[in-house]
Amino acid sequence: MPDKAIYEQIYQKLQSIVGPERVSNDGPVLIAYERDQHWPFVTPTRPAIVVQPKSTEEVQQIVKIANEHKIPIVPLSRGVNVRGLCVPAKKGSIVIDLRLMNRILEINTEMMTATVEPGVTHGQLQIAAREKGCRICIPGAPATGSILANYLLRGVYHTNAGDGIDHALSAEFVLPNGELLKVGSAAFPNSDPYWRYTCSPDFLGLFQSMPGSMGICTKMTVKLYPLPEHEVWFMLGYDKIEDAIAIIPPLMNAQIPSVLWVLPQYTLIKLIAKKTKELEKLRGTFPEWTIPITIEGPKEIVEAKVKVAMDIIRKTSPPKTPLKPVPPPTNFVKEFKYPRNILGFLRAGSYHALAFYGPLKKYPEYIRMMKENGEKAGYKREQVDLLASPYAQFWGQACYYEAEVPYTSAREESVEMVKKFHYATLKDLIKIGIYGWFRPFLNPMKLIIDDLGTYGKLWRDIMKLIDPNEIMNPGKVFPMEKELT
Amino acid sequence: MADKLEKLEDFREDLITCGHCMGCNVFNWWTLDKWVDCCPSGKKFGFISYFAVGRVELGRALLEEEIEPQDIEVLKKIAYACPTCGACILQCKEFKEMDNIAIIEALRAKMVELGYGPMPEHTKFAQAVDTVNNPYGEPHEKRFDWLPEGTNLDKDAEIGYFVGCTSAYREQELAKATVKLLNKANINFQLIGSDEYCCGSPLLRTGIRDKAIELAKHNVETIKKKGIKKVIFSCAGCYRTFKEDYPKIVGDLGFEVIHVTQFFEQMLKEGLLKLKKPINKIITYHDPCHMGRHIHLTKKKIGVFDAPRNLLKAIPGIELKEMVRIRENAWCCGAGGGVKAAFKDLALTTAIDRIEEALSTGAEILVSACPFCRRNLMDAINAKNASIDFKDIVELLEESID
Numbered sequence: 066m067p068d069k070a071i072y073e074q075i076y077q078k079l080q081s082i083v084g085p086e087r088v089s090n091d092g093p094v095l096i097a098y099e100r101d102q103h104w105p106f107v108t109p110t111r112p113a114i115v116v117q118p119k120s121t122e123e124v125q126q127i128v129k130i131a132n133e134h135k136i137p138i139v140p141l142s143r144g145v146n147v148r149g150l151c152v153p154a155k156k157g158s159i160v161i162d163l164r165l166m167n168r169i170l171e172i173n174t175e176m177m178t179a180t181v182e183p184g185v186t187h188g189q190l191q192i193a194a195r196e197k198g199c200r201i202c203i204p205g206a207p208a209t210g211s212i213l214a215n216y217l218l219r220g221v222y223h224t225n226a227g228d229g230i231d232h233a234l235s236a237e238f239v240l241p242n243g244e245l246l247k248v249g250s251a252a253f254p255n256s257d258p259y260w261r262y263t264c265s266p267d268f269l270g271l272f273q274s275m276p277g278s279m280g281i282c283t284k285m286t287v288k289l290y291p292l293p294e295h296e297v298w299f300m301l302g303y304d305k306i307e308d309a310i311a312i313i314p315p316l317m318n319a320q321i322p323s324v325l326w327v328l329p330q331y332t333l334i335k336l337i338a339k340k341t342k343e344l345e346k347l348r349g350t351f352p353e354w355t356i357p358i359t360i361e362g363p364k365e366i367v368e369a370k371v372k373v374a375m376d377i378i379r380k381t382s383p384p385k386t387p388l389k390p391v392p393p394p395t396n397f398v399k400e401f402k403y404p405r406n407i408l409g410f411l412r413a414g415s416y417h418a419l420a421f422y423g424p425l426k427k428y429p430e431y432i433r434m435m436k437e438n439g440e441k442a443g444y445k446r447e448q449v450d451l452l453a454s455p456y457a458q459f460w461g462q463a464c465y466y467e468a469e470v471p472y473t474s475a476r477e478e479s480v481e482m483v484k485k486f487h488y489a490t491l492k493d494l495i496k497i498g499i500y501g502w503f504r505p506f507l508n509p510m511k512l513i514i515d516d517l518g519t520y521g522k523l524w525r526d527i528m529k530l531i532d533p534n535e536i537m538n539p540g541k542v543f544p545m546e547k548e549l550t
Numbered sequence: 551m552a553d554k555l556e557k558l559e560d561f562r563e564d565l566i567t568c569g570h571c572m573g574c575n576v577f578n579w580w581t582l583d584k585w586v587d588c589c590p591s592g593k594k595f596g597f598i599s600y601f602a603v604g605r606v607e608l609g610r611a612l613l614e615e616e617i618e619p620q621d622i623e624v625l626k627k628i629a630y631a632c633p634t635c636g637a638c639i640l641q642c643k644e645f646k647e648m649d650n651i652a653i654i655e656a657l658r659a660k661m662v663e664l665g666y667g668p669m670p671e672h673t674k675f676a677q678a679v680d681t682v683n684n685p686y687g688e689p690h691e692k693r694f695d696w697l698p699e700g701t702n703l704d705k706d707a708e709i710g711y712f713v714g715c716t717s718a719y720r721e722q723e724l725a726k727a728t729v730k731l732l733n734k735a736n737i738n739f740q741l742i743g744s745d746e747y748c749c750g751s752p753l754l755r756t757g758i759r760d761k762a763i764e765l766a767k768h769n770v771e772t773i774k775k776k777g778i779k780k781v782i783f784s785c786a787g788c789y790r791t792f793k794e795d796y797p798k799i800v801g802d803l804g805f806e807v808i809h810v811t812q813f814f815e816q817m818l819k820e821g822l823l824k825l826k827k828p829i830n831k832i833i834t835y836h837d838p839c840h841m842g843r844h845i846h847l848t849k850k851k852i853g854v855f856d857a858p859r860n861l862l863k864a865i866p867g868i869e870l871k872e873m874v875r876i877r878e879n880a881w882c883c884g885a886g887g888g889v890k891a892a893f894k895d896l897a898l899t900t901a902i903d904r905i906e907e908a909l910s911t912g913a914e915i916l917v918s919a920c921p922f923c924r925r926n927l928m929d930a931i932n933a934k935n936a937s938i939d940f941k942d943i944v945e946l947l948e949e950s951i952d
């Protein structure tokens with residue numbers, strides 16, 4: 066870590082780039098950047114400086130200075146993150162807070178694209194897009210989060226719209242040396258930024274799932290989708306997970322649902338409850354498993370899909386609830402337009418973020434293992450839940466999974482319990498087999514680092530090639546040496 | 551009886567479990583179908599630290615003794631550069647059941663207790679309250695100089711009008727209009743009189759609790775002695791203090807607390823208020839935070855939002871054009887929480903924001919129901935030379951009443 070005098074110089078330089086109001090090294094300002102709600106898992110570390118650029122050029126200048134002095138930088142787009150991805154791993158870091166870069170640069174209904182800066186939230190873009198008759202692919206995350214960061218890190222989506230997991234088309238990145246890299250068609254001479262694939266490897270993909278660990282994304286062009294003309298909802302209830310998931314492969318393979326979730330009872334309650342005290346009271350009032358399904362599109366197509374869907378469900382696994390379209394709870398519909406109720410996950414304390422990708426057929430095995438680990442950690446079996454969302458187009462039966470146990474970071478015994486559950490489950494997930502972690506958060510990355518072989522080596526080599534001084538959010542994708550314990 | 555004002559320690563769990571969800575940065579997007587900033591302080595200063603989430607983290611850091619002596623000046627700035635408007639509770643209270651207004655006030659009280667707070671400007675007004683019973687430092691004996699000659703007062707009336715310091719010394723038009731309106735509506739009322747002291751709002755909002763507790767006890771005692779059963783307020787700040795804070799200090803008040811708009815709305819409903827004279831104007835209405843988000847009308851319902859609107863709609867000729875950010879999603883005027891005294895620029899830019907929003911409706915008059923909002927919004931109108939007038943709702947009622 067450079068000495069105090071160097072930091073003073075850097076501070077002065079940053080002031081001259083962004084102005085004195087948008088850079089700070091004051092303790093009380095930095096406190097808000099030293100942790101997120103995942104702090105029992107990611108050690109709080111206070112940055113040395115926080116700076117708020119307003120343009121790509123300012124970001125370039127800041128990064129250049131940091132690189133010159135080999136000072137770690139941590140980009141933060143909105144600050145809504147739950148896995149410590151924007152919390153410095155190293156003392157003396159500079160947090161580059163991009164929240165003031167919050168312009169929607171273009172909504173192009175001809176190309177069905179939007180171009181945004183990192184500080185634009187899901188809600189902001191969704192509302193702006195709806196005003197123009199289209200919509201974004203809605204992340205299953207609070208609408209206060211950055212849409213650019215979500216698409217970069219890849220999320221779980223409420224509107225799969227047949228497009229799977231990637232909704233980014235092209236982007237620009239400030240590299241660690243301060244140079245600007247454009248990827249996708251934005252890089253091609255005299256071209257517009259509306260297409261991802263040129264004649265090169267997928268450079269955008271190279272930067273995805275990386276929390277600013279090779280460069281800072283300052284602009285992204287994303288896909289928009291048409292607003293559905295017609296929507297039909299089903300809420301199917303089941304007692305057993307095996308029965309619930311039986312309907313999913315034929316429905317997904319026939320490309321019928323736009324939204325499909327597998328929600329354990331308690332997760333559904335968290336999305337519906339209006340007060341914490343309702344949480345336990347409502348237990349037992351819903352089926353063990355609920356599958357909300359939306360079918361949407363032009364009316365005739367929706368009607369045809371509904372017929373096929375009902376046929377598939379009837380034949381494979383009829384639900385215990387009536388098999389007919391339902392008017393879903395209003396809140397649920399809104400939730401899938403611009404999520405808000407998801408904040409209810411904080412209601413009973415803290416949010417335990419253990420998420421991964423895996424095939425649907427392993428769902429029962431995952432949940433069995435988790436309930437056992439939960440019991441060993443001191444939970445009741447019914448307190449351990451696992452929700453899932455199959456990804457369209459469903460090759461490999463790919464699902465997003467998220468494990469849930471109640472916990473509050475305010476009580477030591479609760480933190481101990483959740484940690485016990487968390488680490489045991491991570492290890493067992495590797496044994497059972499998953500496709501990968503949902504985002505490279507630190508603890509699970511530690512467990513697989515030695516087993517990634519050539520893939521892992523190449524990954525690290527590429528990072529090193531682009532960021533030889535290891536200044537870009539170090540210690541997030543791969544742990545730093547001291548953390549390998 | 552020990553007061554029940556919340557202490558920072560009471561919020562320990564909340565402070566530790568803040569989810570960094572940033573719900574406190576934006577108004578309710580489900581209600582508005584718009585994405586709009588809610589936090590004047592965060593908007594002005596930019597860093598996360600200046601939103602509620604930052605103040606919550608500071609509260610935690612203070613309890614966990616992470617604040618170093620060299621941090622105190624900036625700690626004060628962050629803790630106090632906030633009008634305690636409460637816009638940040640919309641998401642937080644619903645989903646986390648966290649009351650950010652109470653947390654910020656408790657943070658300030660803790661800072662006063664530790665000798666870190668308040669801001670020098672607040673110390674100054676606290677001293678003034680101590681000597682002359684009002685934060686403006688005006689002579690106590692001049693508190694009722696504004697009273698129009700010939701005002702009908704009934705010293706035995708069960709209804710009392712608590713004027714408040716801002717109307718008594720700075721926005722006297724409102725005080726005058728209120729007594730005239732009460733007279734025109736044939737309401738028997740009395741003033742609290744020479745024993746009316748500052749309600750303590752500026753002190754409570756800035757963490758100076760000891761003196762505020764004294765004031766609460768004094769005012770409640772005075773009102774009771776006068777046999778008053780119902781107290782009317784034309785100041786949203788005094789109303790909030792009596793309604794929300796006093797019961798925590800003295801328990802049951804023994805009299806009813808009602809904002810002037812609630813009082814006249816009731817009369818309107820009973821057919822006792824005749825608003826006949828037309829006012830042919832396009833108006834827009836600004837909800838004062840202190841009678842909006844700060845007020846618990848019932849366990850489930852917050853905010854005196856309908857009463858002023860119902861009254862305005864009853865005035866013939868008036869066309870009410872609403873701004874986007876209204877009711878519980880109203881943008882603050884920027885004056886409260888000690889901000890007008892200690893952070894003049896924040897107060898002004900926040901009010902200018904509101905004036906621009908009011909202008910966008912095409913309104914000719916911006917109406918509100920609080921003398922302190924009036925003061926700050928008028929400053930913004932003047933600073934911008936904006937072509938919009940300001941009136942308190944009481945003035946319009948007084949003009950229109952038969």
Ligand code: SF4
Nearest residue numbers: 568569571572574642
């Ligand atoms: S809304 Fe509440 S829980 Fe969420 S960041 Fe703000 S203070 Fe924290």
Ligand code: SF4
Nearest residue numbers: 589632634635636638
């Ligand atoms: S009270 Fe108002 S200004 Fe203060 S943090 Fe909350 S929203 Fe921001």
